[in-house]
Amino acid sequence: MYRKRTNEMTRMALFFALLIVTAKLVISLPLLDYLSLQIITVFLIYPFLGKKDGSIIMISYLVLGVIGLPIFASGGGFAYVFKPTFGFLLAFATLPLIQALLTQLVRQQKWSPLTRMLIINYSSLLYIHLIGIGYKLVILRLATQNFAALSSILTVTTLIDLSCDILLVFVASVVTLKMKSLLGVKASGLFN
């Protein structure tokens, strides 16, 4: 029991560290956006940590960043709430719950494991982008007089983010399935 919890804590610490490292692997885009590799870590967290531990990690990441640890793409602190990318961080914090819900929904379907995982993961990606883009629109609208002029830049950066994420989520899904068969585990969060 004690050993099991120690293993879980080690896994949580590992994924927390990975979240921070991948948060910093970004390319800056216009309008304070970042093309980010963090989405890979985000999509490995629920399968490997499950709903409860995954949520603890995601929410701790959000809270520690907001109270000042420089763990987000460009720092941290309360002012980050007003950055256009903060909506993505809010979506990440709630993602394990959404993924648990989606897993329940598709559990009965007779799809192959890869199809099931891609459906869960691409629906989750859609959720992240809906929250992220919605938040970004509100922040940019409040921050600028001439919002219309920004719309085309916003469309292009969104398309760049999304195309990259579609590829990264595919990689995360395949890695999850490979790890699952290599480890032979049925951890609580692993899609099965």
Ligand SMILES: O=C(O)CCCC[C@@H]1SC[C@@H]2NC(=O)N[C@@H]21
């Ligand atoms: O400011 C941060 O720390 C969060 C950056 C989030 C960037 C998001 S993640 C989803 C979308 N895809 C990307 O490549 N960038 C955005």
